[in-house]
Amino acid sequence: MRAAQSQFMESLKSTSSEEVDASTSGEEAYMSAEELLSEEPLVCSLCRDPNSKTPVSFMVLLQSAVDNFTNDALPGEVDTFLDFIKVQLPSTSHIQLPSTSHDESVVIPSIEMLEKNIYQSIQQDMQDNLLHSNSLKDYLSNLSSPSEGDLNKSQNDESILLGKYVESLSRDTSEQPSVSKIARNESTSSKTSVPFASFDGFGPVNCDGIHISSCGHAVHHECRGRYITSLRERYNRRIGFEGGHVVDPDQEEFLCPVCRRIANSVLPPLPGDFSQVHEQMMLSDLSSEVAIDFAGAHALRVAPALSLLGSAASMVGNGRILQGLSLLRSQRMQPSLEPIFRKLCKMYFPDRRDKFSESGRVSHAMIFWDTLKYTLISTEIASRGGKHAEGSVSGIETLYRELESSSGFVMSLLLQVAQSTRSENCLQVLLRFRGIQLFKESICSGVSLDQCTTDTGNQRGFVSTLLKHTGKEITYPDIQFWKRAADPVLAHDPFSSLMWILFSLPLPFLSSVESFLSLVHLLYVVCVIQALITCCGHNQVDVTKLGSSDRLIVDICKIKGESVAAQQYFVSHLIDSSWHLKDVIRRLSHPYLRRCALLWKILKSSVSAPFSDRSHQWDTSSFSMSDGGALECTTGPSVELKEIQELESMFQIPDLDIVLRDKELHSLSFKWFQHFCKASEVRKYGSVLHVTPAIPFRLMHLPQIYQDLLERYIKQQCSECKTVLTDPALCLLCGRLCSPSWKSCCRESGCRAHAISCGAGIGVFLLIRKTTILLQRSARQAPWPSPYLDAFGEVDIDMKRGKPLYLNEERYAALTHLVASHGLDQSSEVLRKTTIDSLFLI
Template sequence: MVYNYGYGNKPPKYLVNPDLLFRYQGMEEVKRQLGRHIAVEPEWEAGFTLQIQLRHILAMFQDWSSSNDELLLLAFKECHSVLMQCNNQPFHREATDYYMCKHILHVRPYKVSQEPVSIHLPISRLLAGLYVLLCGKGIIDRLDNPESYDFTQLAELPLRCVVLAAQVSAEMWRRNGLSLVSQVYYYQDVKCRDEMYDKDVLMLQIAASKMDPNHFLMLILLRFELFEYFNGSCTSKDQDELRQWNRLTEEMLYLLIVVIGERYIPGVSQVTKEDVTVREVIHLLCIEPMAHSSLVKGLPENESHETGLESVITKVATFKKPGVSGHGLYEVKKERLMEFNPFFYHYSRSQHSKAEESQKKRKAQEGNDKALPPPLPPAFCPAFSNVVRLLCCDIIIHILRHVLQRAVEDRPVNWTEAMIQRALHLIGQALLEEKTQLEESTVEEVTFDFSLKARIIGSEHGKSVFLLLYKIKALPSLEAQKDMVKWVLQMFEIVKCLREKSSPTVPMSMETKPEESAQDKEKAERKRKAEAAKLHRQKIMAQMSAMQKNFIESNKMLYDNMPESGTQGEPVTSTVSCAMEQRDMCIAIGPQRGSTIDDREVLTCILCQEEQEVAAQAPAMVLTACVQRSTVLTQCRGKIPPFRADGPGTLYPLYMPPELTVGTHTGSCGHVMHATCWQKYFEAVQNTTRNRLHAELIIDLENGEYLCPLCKSLCNTVVPLIPLEPLTFNYENAEIIGQHLTLPRWIQILSARIKGLKSVTQDNEGSSGIGNTGLCGEGQPDFRSILSYGVQEPRKFSDSITEMLVVCATTVHRVGLKTAPNELCPRVPVMAWNTCAFTIQAIENILQEEDKPLFGSLQNRQLAGLKAIVQFSASQRLKSSQAVIQRHFTDMLGVLLPALSRKNTPSLLEVDCFHLLVGLVLSIPSLYQEEAVDLQPSAVSSAYNHLHIFHLVTMAHMLQVLLSSTDFPEVEAGEETEEARAAAEFHATVSQHTGRLIPDASSSSLAERVKKGIEPFLCCAALFFNCLTGVHPPEELFSTSVTSQGQMEALCSYLALPSNVFQLFQDHRDTVTPLLQRWCGSPAITKALKGKTQTVRYPRRRNRLIDLPEDYSALLNQASHFQCPKSTDDERKHPTLCLFCGAMLCSQSSCCLSQLDGEDVGACTAHAATCGAGVGMFLRIRECEIVLMASKTRGSTYPAPYLDDYGETDPHLGRGNPLHLCPERYRKLNQLWQQHCILEEIARSLEVVNVMFAFEWQML
């Protein structure tokens, strides 16, 4: 297409294939469709594909031609010759004379709306480019016979193309379909505009510089089909036709603004390519602050795919660093804002509106007026200097007067605000030009006389442009343009003064005095009205206040009785005293537990918007919830325990291993519905989803999934809202009972009860050991002794709450154990307790990671969900077999009381103490069940049950910490405290029982080590008992400013522990000594202490995503050395990094397929099943993107945490900029994982990205 000639070679006859351009000129003509809509969309992509291919070739050809003057002249002549041979657009009629304002234009008639027209004009545009190069080099005069060039004919085709775009914008070509809209879009788009739209504008500027300005404007009006409209010989009452005329007038005025004002073209004015890029960047940033990539997309590329942005960006903009979720933005410098042109010719309609709104908003914030005047343009080169004559010719004055007169007549159908805005801009351009010339030359030398002609009274109703502007200023319908009109009138005065060579200040003040006095009057009137309104409001408020006082005085009896009726018979003092007592007694468990405020909770259903009180006997209200398996807290990643839901002797889930290998997390978005509303909604979702292909990708109907109706979070169950049980606590009775119900007596009573229940149920398995160790003392209590310390009837729930308890428990059981739904399975209550414990541990982990206080920092949705889960777990036992729960309680208690243990009961080092605590607390009420009567412990009995269970579990956990510790912190030597002495005694006792297998340490470091180890357990226990009992915690737990020692003391106080936790072993020495001996004597513990088995260290390691290198090139280098372990070929692989454990995997490759549940899956899917319990977060290194996975069939991409110097990600490494790790973004990814929001993020992503065909995530 381009012959390969060097710059120094003799130029050939023509360098670009003329036959190709000849055939390309005028291809794919279109004709306006009338009557019916086009039946078949015509082909249009081929023409633009060719244009995109030719774009850089034509640009390089022009650069090459300009290297030699003779070559450039020859290229221009040949191009002109070929253009004259083109006859794609023949005129079908003879030339006609057209008259306007005493001027005559002799031209052939042609209407774009009726004749064929093409958008492809490569020869005309190449000619325009070559002409500018001739002007730039100053050799335009060397053309042979330059007067022979018919510039009216040269401008004809580009003008038609511009008019076509204007008519499409005016919706005159709606019946031609989408193909024409697409062509016009690409015609003005950044990919094509430099060799299409820009060159058409350039050709019009060339014609304007050579033609008579009146003739040029008459030609414009003719081709826009507005000639008769502005000549006054065309009237219409048709609304559509008037609307079209208005839109075409807007487009015509806009074209004049562009032809006159767009001078940033080398050769048209004295500017460089860098100046052009600077102006483009300024106008892009005037729309809004932009990222580097957005700026690059908005700028045209050269043949080397460069935009020139880097060389100019620092001159025009400042860079604002990115935040956590956003990207770095460039903001235009204030000193560059004066170059803003609201009618910049590369703006689309939407960009124009956004830029105008943005700049007006900025000006209002700065306290300035909202006028957006035209910027001062660079001067035209001599060859184009005649273009400015358009602004002072007779026709432009006529056009402006006609437009302004229409507005003054104030008939909305005859004008639009956009027309006036463009007319004002044109007037501003003219006045700026006149002002510039008057400042650079004497008045006698200046022939530009727009201001004089604008003051001349015209033929239409005797109004000049100047007087019409004053009338427009007073129009209420043009209030938005008032500031611009003021600026124009000021410019008129400045130009007038320049012509008179006098200062503008005095005449301006004299002329504007009436205007200012009118403004003052208007302001005074507004102020008077505001004062009157204020006085009126004050008078009304005073009257209302007096009426209220009179009503209260006359109804004293009613107001005296209000507290009784408002609190259902309880005096106000009782509530106040209760609140004071609660503050004084911030103790969650035991006989001194604080009071629970009985808040009446009224919630609104998000579906039906009806309010309802949450009550045990009321219809159920539910929280949306999502249950999922989790390995967030695991201490042995990749080792999910194998188990069978029906397998005999399976330890999990009854005993959660201390590694927390896999847990069941229940989260909620906190939105409330009636149970009946949710059921109807869920049924509707099922019915509609089955008919939608895409929805199947988002939600899994078989697993009961749905999206929250309000926030679209992924859910798979609901949690019933159950109010706190009303507290009737007798402190005097509790104190009396406490004298008898000591820890050893409590153990005796429990043992007797368990033994009796086993004998009743004819199940003597494991009962032979009861009472053989002396733990229960001499003489066993009676089977029913436990009932003597207080019983009550269990809570009664409505049928709908009972039903929702079953729904939630079944989902937790099904998801947690990956088994079929079975509400009768004995593990259902166990999984309810487990999800309660694990969810609390996950929340405590988040709070510690984010350095937030234990209370007061949870989001409302998290707090509401946590309370609901705890109350659900406590109430679920009422729907299960009490015998099953009794058996579970006995098995769990066997870990603490070896007398009750079975053969498969694990040792202390093999269980998680917090799961054990939750299970024991929530299952102990089952011991109070009698054969004929449903009973549960009274508030006092529950308080002692909770206290003794918690003390036992705490002591067991302290032993866990000591047995698993190998390193002890160094503590400054000082006076030995009571706590240190108690810790040393505890260590000595344990060391004796373990055969001196535990390491020695100082008493102070022992105390610190154990306290630090049990602190997470105590935090979880505080959250649990707070949600269970509702007792307000101490204020110290609401602040992070409290010292570690202060927080530990507050926790101990809230949980009824001595501040010296080692005091527990001394207070219960007689009871605990034999227990310690049995606990330490376990063979499993001996193995662990000898190093034969691994043990968990406390506090547990807090999991985070793996450490990534700061420079992304390090990851790329690591990936380049990656070799698939199962493949020997050199085929390119897709190395993918697991962010949970750091494993490098071979994704999307057949070599690493494996079997999972009988299906072939990719390496990432198989890895996620063991590493994240089905959830995965992977970094695809060569693509530089994160992949989130939630199951074998569901996943989504997520921006990588690596940013370039401009604060942007680079998906697929398309831009190739150096990338660096963003700690804030990586921290956000870590939170996404730890807060169990990956499933939610995937669902949101799939909903936004509407894909018709699912990606095969299982093959990743």
């Protein structure tokens, strides 16, 4: 053991000297990934064996952040389907088998080949549709409200696909005897201590999403397992170990042996078939020439997007395709992915993890994809606070630099993992195909397909109703995802809708520039309509001054005035009444375009290792504070509009006037708004939709003079016990006054409890009497220097000197960026001062 430790320390010293030499060159951050990988091969950070052939995995940190199929079924499917229903609904045990007969000459391709064939069929069908439509008007006219025959066909396709889904689910769960037992005992032994949050769609229960980050170092799976076991044994025997004041071994937390940052899981690289998709993406570029279906270099590509959704929904419901898919056997997830999947399931479903995992209704790819989506969104938000020299680099380049500095390689790696698991078995494929059917009906026809099936009065005949009933009081993840897809498109964030549509489509669509551009345009129109609805309630629109060409604006203002749900759902507190309407709409669409740019950057990247050999040296607390505006956002309206123009040109989006005055889009937007109003009558959404511009993340606004803050909060009473707090702590996220000391009479006012309810375990508190900052991450606490300094730039801890203190904007901006970039557990300065409270580990 000592010899191994000595070898490790020698290698660590040599690695540190190499890193110091590498950090002297500022140009290395822009070296190609191939050069970096060739210079520094991946080595396990624990055993440091350069000759080992065992694959390594990157250490990562996961953080919680704020539907008459029997006529088309194969003979074996009827047995398995009825077995599934009899287990879930015992009252159906008397059902008899119908006679079935089918053509047995069905070719059984691989799932990858099947998706490729579906992709080619969709592309051919789209070309045929667009050839028969001379203009956008002709095509949109074919997407009027569905007739009764079309609706019946959609319901028939739905039942066929869902029948295959239930058959595949039953076939998979029949191999796990414990699943049937769990299903039968579900009503008598289910936990109800923590109910599901009232979010709409699929996502984690107690937070907005899961953020993934990595220091860039790797370990062997076996080495990590032995290391965790050793830490847990020492922890249980009360023997001290390195990082004992920071990590919780029961949660599989450990410090990276190289950089001493926290990790709680590993993510393996997956070289293989997915590299072919990346090669196709690298050969394509948005600046290259793309086929234009309608007149104009920057024509709106809504028609191709609608054609894509319609053709995809038709193809995935084809009986022969589903028949061949049903004959394919399921594959198990790769063992190297099981640790991170278990960790994510525990964070997504804290009280339902075992039931959901063993039920077979948790999609591996869906969880990985949702984690990627949230990490990408949070990266975009974190990049808003940076300052770039005007004229030197564009805002898009600043956005990409944030991607590089925040371990962006792990998102590229997570994308590969999500794509590799999307088609690992029939269940995953059918889940996605069902989603594309629901997206098509919601976007193209303005109809919630699942709601239509329950309104026809024939609930007993639809498989979707049976799937919902089998969940009893639980809404399974597959139903959550399908409800999200069937919701009105205006009810959700456009970028999230784009991500879920890409998730549902066959894999080869990620290599199609035309398809990506079309979908970006379609969801951009959704973003514009949401912004327009929001502006109608902020005195931005004077209907009396609008002409006949602005009919879309007039009609939306009229509908919103009659809809109480729309007035309450679309909210924005960051609209200046002095802004011009079109500038407001463009600024409200800015976050969507920035996230699309980041997504495109990830899709084009083939990097499966750190972007830079010094990526693990990046520290969010090391931003220079000497420059007065180093972290202060100075993006004015003109600079912001310039960046918006760059993004619009990048995605070939036409002028906003063309979008607002398009008569054909008028009817489509009207259909979307009517769909939202109709759905809101029968279903109440759990929250509101905040439509905001790309403003930087900010903590609570603090007064310039500390005396003002002291006089306001020093004598305030606790909201629970009504006594004056001896050591008040001001939450800088929401402004509530808390206490760092735990009391049984007012436990909800404690910093730890408040951080869970306010920031999903993350808390930033200003200690009023000490003037310092308390950083809370679940059970971990760490002090942070005071943002208030005296006239000479010195701190006055506990106010012992009694000098006037003034807010230092640079210090406060550095703290803000640290929180926005989820860097509290990635900052060496924070971790050195971190302690863990064992009281909360019980």
